[in-house]
Amino acid sequence: MSAIQAQVIATFSRRMRLRLADGGEVTARIKGKRLRPVCGDRVDAEPIANESDWLITRVLERDNALTRPNLRGQTEVLAANIDMLIAVAAATPDPDWFIIDRYLAAAEDLGVDAVVVFNKTDIDDTSQSTTTALDDYRQIGYQAISCSARLGDGMDEIQNAVANQTAIIVGQSGVGKSSMINFLMGGEQQKTADVSSKSGEGKHTTVNSVMLELPGGGRVIDSPGVRDFAPALESAASVIGGYREIEKAGHDCRFANCRHLREPGCAVKAAVETGAISARRHESYRRLLNLTEKLEQPT
Ligand SMILES: Nc1nc2c(ncn2[C@@H]2O[C@H](COP(=O)(O)OP(=O)(O)OP(=O)(O)O)[C@@H](O)[C@H]2O)c(=O)[nH]1
Ligand SMILES: [Mg+2]
Ligand SMILES: [Zn+2]
Missing domain, CATH: 3.40.50.300 (P-loop containing nucleotide triphosphate hydrolases)
Incomplete structure (x- = not known):
């Protein structure tokens, strides 16, 4: 039998539970070391002769x-x-x-x-x-x-x-x-x-x-609970994009590349001062920006 499409619905390190297109569920292992399927992944899988486990042979492109x-x-x-x-x-x-x-x-x-x-x-x-x-x-x-x-x-x-x-x-x-x-x-x-x-x-x-x-x-x-979480963001721009009210207010800043910290003419800081933007959210933004820029630096 050739490979069919399935979705990963549970992961136990290198073993997975799959839901097949017909609604059935099977357990599977992964072909090779390079494939790293996660929960939610769409995969190709095939049965293995004389085994109850299936084999995942490919992870399809992810939407996100x-x-x-x-x-x-x-x-x-x-x-x-x-x-x-x-x-x-x-x-x-x-x-x-x-x-x-x-x-x-x-x-x-x-x-x-x-x-x-x-x-x-x-x-x-x-x-x-x-x-x-x-x-x-x-x-x-x-x-x-x-x-x-x-x-x-x-x-x-x-x-x-x-x-x-x-x-x-x-x-x-x-x-x-x-x-x-x-x-x-x-x-x-x-x-x-x-x-x-x-x-x-x-x-x-x-x-x-x-x-x-x-x-x-x-x-x-x-999903397993965390002590802490920070997204792996690429740049200051994605941190700004992570705080929708800051991104929105930032359109009125004097400088297009304003980081909304201490820049003159910053509309975000002005909004924090009037209370239109929560000071706690702005502090949260500042911390994530710091963290993201620290991770960007080669150490
Ligand atoms: N009083 C009260 N207790 C709750 C409520 N919801 C969950 N709990 C209790 O909180 C404790 C933790 O609940 P879990 O559902 O295991 O929490 P979790 O977020 O899945 O935790 P992890 O799997 O460790 O990430 C359990 O003792 C639950 O009974 C609630 O609405 N009221
Ligand atoms: Mg739990
Ligand atoms: Zn600004």
């Missing part, structure tokens, strides 16, 4: 890929062919809005829709910093949804947002990504674990990316 720089400075691909990114923060662990901003910047860079979710409203939904952050996102034009995967509040809004999409759910460990997916799946599909009472951090329960078909429509990729 969510990446991050790993510790060795290489670009690691997290998932491919997505059309929505859902960035999750929660009442516990303490929300880190800078991480959410950097996920949003990654989504802008990919040209995919992004939604901000604040989970665990049953624990706390009154913190001023959270209310401000969510209001800021809405004002910039992002959908920001508050929910409780435990109680089900707000989960219909998330289901509506992902219907007809292939979305990746990202965020710190322990924010409840897998719990949200379990709620939407209507059962315990994905393993979850308590946030550590000692450190207040999640336990990195999800270790592999897995794509699930939701009964209410749409597909979601559960």
Whole structure:
């Protein structure tokens, strides 16, 4: 039998789960060392005689890929062919809005829709910093949804947002990504674990990316939680593009190559001073610009 097209729906280092065109699922290994399929990839695969595993022989061209720089400075691909990114923060662990901003910047860079979710409203939904952050996102034009995967509040809004999409759910460990997916799946599909009472951090329960078909429509990729995230951006221009309100205001700066830090006649700084642009978002932009320019320098 010759190769047929399939999609990678789960990765376990070098072993993969594939969904075939007829809806069937098989496990597969990868031909050769050079192929590096990730969750969401479309691949060519063929059965292997006398084995239950299939063999992936080719990775088809990607529409897009969510990446991050790993510790060795290489670009690691997290998932491919997505059309929505859902960035999750929660009442516990303490929300880190800078991480959410950097996920949003990654989504802008990919040209995919992004939604901000604040989970665990049953624990706390009154913190001023959270209310401000969510209001800021809405004002910039992002959908920001508050929910409780435990109680089900707000989960219909998330289901509506992902219907007809292939979305990746990202965020710190322990924010409840897998719990949200379990709620939407209507059962315990994905393993979850308590946030550590000692450190207040999640336990990195999800270790592999897995794509699930939701009964209410749409597909979601559960992904391992992170301590930190920064997109592998190419240039200052892509950092600016990652902050849509900064990019927009920047059209009125005196200098076309304004970096929106200390330049004279900077419309972005002026907007930060009047409060039209959130000072926290501008600080977030400054940090990502710094980081991106540091990575650009040969060391
Ligand atoms: N109170 C409350 N707890 C929740 C809610 N959603 C999830 N949790 C709990 O938060 C803990 C972490 O949830 P997970 O779903 O494992 O979190 P995760 O984001 O998938 O974490 P990683 O896989 O480590 O990245 C679990 O104990 C969940 O039961 C919620 O809405 N309210
Ligand atoms: Mg998880
Ligand atoms: Zn400027």
